[in-house]
Amino acid sequence: MAGQINNQDMLALKSYVMAQDGQKYAQLHDDTVMIDITHSNLVQRHIELRFDKHEKIEELKFRIHRQTGTPPDYQKLLIKQAGQVIGEIGPDDSKMIGFYGIESGMEVHCVDLNPYSASANGGYEDVSKIKKYKMSDEEYEKRKGTLRDWAKKQKQKDATFTLERHAKEHAAMVEANRYYKQTGEAPPGFSFVDGKLTADPKDEENIAPPGTETVEGMEVGNRCEIQPGARRGTVMFVGEIEEIGAGHWVGVKFDEPVGMTNGTVKKTGKVVFDAGGENMGGFIRGKNVKVGDFPERDLMDELEDSDEDEL
Secondary structure (H helix, E strand, C coil): CCCCCCHHHHHHHHHHHHCCCCCCCCCCCCCEEEEEEEECCEEEEEEEEEEECCCEHHHHHHHHHHHHCCCHHHEEEEEEECCEEEEECCCCCCCEHHHHCCCCCCEEEEEECCCCCCCHHHCCCCHHHCCCCCCCHHHHHHCCCCHHHHHHHHHHHCCCCCHHHHHHHHHHHHHHHHHHHHHCCCCCCEEEECCEEEECCCHHHHCCCCCHHHHCCCCCCCEEEECCCCEEEEEEEEEEECCCEEEEEEEEEECCCCCCECCECCCCCCECCCCCCCCCEEEECHHHEEECCCCCCCHHHHHHHCCCCCC
16 A cells, blocks of 8 residues: 555654664665754754755755755855864755765754845844734724623623623533433533533522621731631722622731732732732632731741741
């Protein structure tokens, strides 16, 4: 069969991959060389390109043009071995590669002589030079068919809609479909409605947003401990923040940078409280907050109490 790899080919490939440096080219035909191509304007190195010694320099220059973008007329080719220049390829493109004594493991370095080369000064590799389009928030707000536009429409249909909840529900549905394909059954929490796999209604979806009872006894200035993680801090705000979700929230300034905000609502820029730095604050539901005698932890005390085998 055409294209079939026989055992001899596989053995040759295995020998090449596992060979020591001095033997890695031993399986090549005498007329074949594998050389690296480097370029004066590029960091990228083209490793072990295969050539026939009887190919003309014209073909070598064509390959370099294709790999680097430098036209043949602007190529100055140097032959290197172990990083040292040992020769230069002359202007006669009709000569064969083997004429210059090029062997496997050597390097042909292309010096780009074009004063207007597009690859100069990182033109091909420095992504910071690429002009990036940035849309203003006002312009994005006006666009139709965007994620924000779609979310607004969903919000009009369901006042409790959030992108976060939608993402979780979508991920759960993908996993449910995978389970069904593997087992032929609906996974727990899902059932078939009119032949379609559907998530079962959840009672908690009809529960009212967290009310004042969830933050009862919590006042600004209280010391507190937050779960998960037993993080400690000070209560800085108690109340509603419509921008992040219905119901009551507790704004906490943490003792350490273990939060997700600086006291500002990221979406709108509204400052609820000053946390004193990035990741020093958090907006927490009352069920995860416990107020009381929670002094700031002393790092040295924790180290003294720790096991001597773990420092």
